[in-house]
Amino acid sequence: xxxxxxxxxxxxxxxxxxxxxxxxxxxxxxxxxxSKGGTWLLRIEDLDPQRCRMEYALQLEDDLRWLGFDxxxxxxxxxxxxxxxxxxxxxDIYEHYLSVLREKGITYPCHCTRAEIMATxxxxxxxxxxxxxxTCRPDYLNGLGTLNPFQLHPVHSPATDGxxxxxxxxxxxxxxxxxxxxxxxxxxxLAQHCGDFAxxxxxxxxxxxxxxxxxxxxxxxxxxxxxxxxxxxxxxQIYLYSLLDSPSxxxxxxxxxxxxxxxxxxxxxxxxxxxxxxxxxxxxxxxGMLAFHAGITDRMEALSLREALHxxxxxxxxxxxxxxxxx
Numbered sequence: 001x002x003x004x005x006x007x008x009x010x011x012x013x014x015x016x017x018x019x020x021x022x023x024x025x026x027x028x029x030x031x032x033x034x035s036k037g038g039t040w041l042l043r044i045e046d047l048d049p050q051r052c053r054m055e056y057a058l059q060l061e062d063d064l065r066w067l068g069f070d071x072x073x074x075x076x077x078x079x080x081x082x083x084x085x086x087x088x089x090x091x092d093i094y095e096h097y098l099s100v101l102r103e104k105g106i107t108y109p110c111h112c113t114r115a116e117i118m119a120t121x122x123x124x125x126x127x128x129x130x131x132x133x134x135t136c137r138p139d140y141l142n143g144l145g146t147l148n149p150f151q152l153h154p155v156h157s158p159a160t161d162g163x164x165x166x167x168x169x170x171x172x173x174x175x176x177x178x179x180x181x182x183x184x185x186x187x188x189x190l191a192q193h194c195g196d197f198a199x200x201x202x203x204x205x206x207x208x209x210x211x212x213x214x215x216x217x218x219x220x221x222x223x224x225x226x227x228x229x230x231x232x233x234x235x236x237q238i239y240l241y242s243l244l245d246s247p248s249x250x251x252x253x254x255x256x257x258x259x260x261x262x263x264x265x266x267x268x269x270x271x272x273x274x275x276x277x278x279x280x281x282x283x284x285x286x287x288g289m290l291a292f293h294a295g296i297t298d299r300m301e302a303l304s305l306r307e308a309l310h311x312x313x314x315x316x317x318x319x320x321x322x323x324x325x326x327x
Contacts, residue, residue, distance in 0.1 A: 006038025014056035020272040021265030029225040039072035082219040109165035110136040132195030167200040176235040181252030188235035217246040228253040
């Protein structure tokens, strides 16, 4: 995959109506790619069949167009040669790359329930992270120690995935370092941060980490712009890129857009729902408001995307989260 041409992406999950936080993420992703003369891809991440619906994906695309966005590749209309651009249509692709990892001898079936995993968590782990303790990890993987995980060879027969089991990927007890384009140098020990993580769930649904890495690599994405709540998961993805012999994209994380209680905006914040917003605001007013809160402009005024692009610079974007106060 060549990194000579910049390609950014926006990859929302169609589990409900788009909200202002989604628009903000799309805004910064689009600005970052376009400010470098790059292209912008739209991918629909509908891995969860219980929550995601095509009707939400179509509504999401309509909301993006209303705001003034257009994408050079992807979307439900499958624009481009790297599709499908809807994850639920990519099962065979994910199966192939799971087989690649399985042949390396570093995946295994896990039969632990969520309750059993939660029971192993240390009392001080209060940040919501779940660290898998390796209960089902085969003994031969315990012997890998601090070997370089990027140079592993299948010295044992690959573990067979049992029906109804989670497929997990072995992670080493060592730091993975990278430099975020906005938050600077980072170092994450995956064994301590998350433990061996899932590639496929018990119900057969693909895990986010595998799908996003495979998709970004095959679609030629060179720049990933997203919320800082996903900052440390970049290490999991860098680990996967290396195992699959693919270069990692540049990661740029942005501060979160939060409600007046300091909580990240989500679909439960109905007042920030794009349906409500479209009834009460013009698209240029929303773009101008996003530009102001992101530090791109110094006053609140209606702007087109192209006008915001003229003002954009990552140096203007703050690192601390942005609180929206209702008036």
